[in-house]
Amino acid sequence: MIIVYSLIAAVILTALGTYALLAKDNLIKKIIGLGIFTDGIHLLLISIGYKEEGIAPIIRDINYQQLGAMVDPLPQALVLTSIVIELSITALALVIIIQIHKKYKTINSKHLRRLKE
Amino acid sequence: MDTTKHQGGIHQIIINSKKTNKAKTKNRLDNMDLIIKTITRVMFPFIILFGAYTALHGHLTPGGGFPAGATIATAFTLLVLTFRESEVEGRFPEIKLIDIKSIASIALLAIILFEFALRDIIIQYQIPMTVWSGGDTLFANIFGSIIVATGIIIIIYSLIKEEWKQ
Amino acid sequence: MKLVPIFGLIIFTTLMLYAVSDLPITHNPDVKQYYLQNALEKTGSANAVNAIVWDFRAYDTLGEETVLFAAVIAVFLIAHKKSEFKLKTLKKHISKTQSK
Numbered sequence: 001m002i003i004v005y006s007l008i009a010a011v012i013l014t015a016l017g018t019y020a021l022l023a024k025d026n027l028i029k030k031i032i033g034l035g036i037f038t039d040g041i042h043l044l045l046i047s048i049g050y051k052e053e054g055i056a057p058i059i060r061d062i063n064y065q066q067l068g069a070m071v072d073p074l075p076q077a078l079v080l081t082s083i084v085i086e087l088s089i090t091a092l093a094l095v096i097i098i099q100i101h102k103k104y105k106t107i108n109s110k111h112l113r114r115l116k117e
Numbered sequence: 118m119d120t121t122k123h124q125g126g127i128h129q130i131i132i133n134s135k136k137t138n139k140a141k142t143k144n145r146l147d148n149m150d151l152i153i154k155t156i157t158r159v160m161f162p163f164i165i166l167f168g169a170y171t172a173l174h175g176h177l178t179p180g181g182g183f184p185a186g187a188t189i190a191t192a193f194t195l196l197v198l199t200f201r202e203s204e205v206e207g208r209f210p211e212i213k214l215i216d217i218k219s220i221a222s223i224a225l226l227a228i229i230l231f232e233f234a235l236r237d238i239i240i241q242y243q244i245p246m247t248v249w250s251g252g253d254t255l256f257a258n259i260f261g262s263i264i265v266a267t268g269i270i271i272i273i274y275s276l277i278k279e280e281w282k283q
Numbered sequence: 284m285k286l287v288p289i290f291g292l293i294i295f296t297t298l299m300l301y302a303v304s305d306l307p308i309t310h311n312p313d314v315k316q317y318y319l320q321n322a323l324e325k326t327g328s329a330n331a332v333n334a335i336v337w338d339f340r341a342y343d344t345l346g347e348e349t350v351l352f353a354a355v356i357a358v359f360l361i362a363h364k365k366s367e368f369k370l371k372t373l374k375k376h377i378s379k380t381q382s383k
Contacts, residue, residue, distance in 0.1 A: 254326060
């Protein structure tokens with residue numbers, strides 16, 4: 001039953017991130033929306049590997065037998081890769097926003113009209 | 118005469134302290150509080166130690182290359198936020214960090230590309246369930262943690278440098 | 284007000300709910316069993332997540348490190364202006380490392 005709540009939370013997080021990406025004009029708020037969206041996707045991926053009363057996928061002895069009680073390690077590894085990609089994207093976007101603020105003195109995306117004219 | 122001089126001295130000390138207080142509030146980023154500086158100095162090696170533990174035991178306990186690198190970078194972030202960025206960069210210069218990152222990247226590339234051959238050779242000489250185990254993943258953890266730590270430190274240097282110019 | 288984002292939000296939420304409700308939660312037991320049983324024998328690593336990241340799917344991780352490296356170099360180059368890039372110090376550094 002707990003997985004239903006987790007999936008609903010993932011849907012809510014992705015919806016909030018999409019709204020922030022579409023509606024907000026501030027570029028920093030857009031980056032925050034992207035972070036919330038990515039967190040929702042991570043929650044969705046992690047909940048696929050959920051198992052009731054599961055334990056961490058770490059083998060304790062050489063003759064360890066309880067392999068069936070462990071959770072799925074594959075989504076955790078994929079999310080671990082995804083987090084670092086998110087970090088690089090966020091850092092690059094923030095540096096570009098700093099340069100935009102230096103040149104145009106604004107971070108409002110509606111005031112950046114140099115390209116249109 | 119003596120008492121007036123004394124009072125004047127105290128008065129001047131108070132004025133001077135007010136002046137220094139004003140100077141402190143003007144650029145607060147340059148002069149952090151004494152408590153923050155001391156705690157940072159004490160905590161820095163322990164955070165590095167915990168990051169090294171996370172990297173070296175990544176194949177036995179929860180952890181691994183990425184969390185270890187993030188932990189080490191957190192210690193440097195604390196250092197950069199507390200002291201002046203120029204002082205920190207004098208001891209850990211950016212160009213040397215890029216050198217370390219490049220060397221670790223080449224080592225990781227070699228490890229991963231020849232993993233199928235190296236793995237079976239290394240495992241024969243290792244003892245399972247100890248620190249000296251894990252085949253290639255032990256070395257990959259170490260080099261991966263170095264790559265992630267130097268990368269995050271370079272990103273933080275760049276962001277903070279931009280902030281202080283204005 | 285902002286009608287277009289709200290409209291897009293409603294469409295996205297309905298599509299996402301429809302997709303999530305049909306999601307197969309029975310995670311593939313074959314892959315999981317393979318990874319858990321062979322982690323200690325083949326790679327020697329007791330941590331199955333670590334074994335997947337650095338051994339079974341190491342090429343994924345290599346590509347991800349490439350992305351991180353490219354992002355860090357891009358951040359370094361964007362954040363430093365041309366005048367502040369200190370070409371002289373860079374040349375000194377290169378000549379030092381070559382002489383060693």
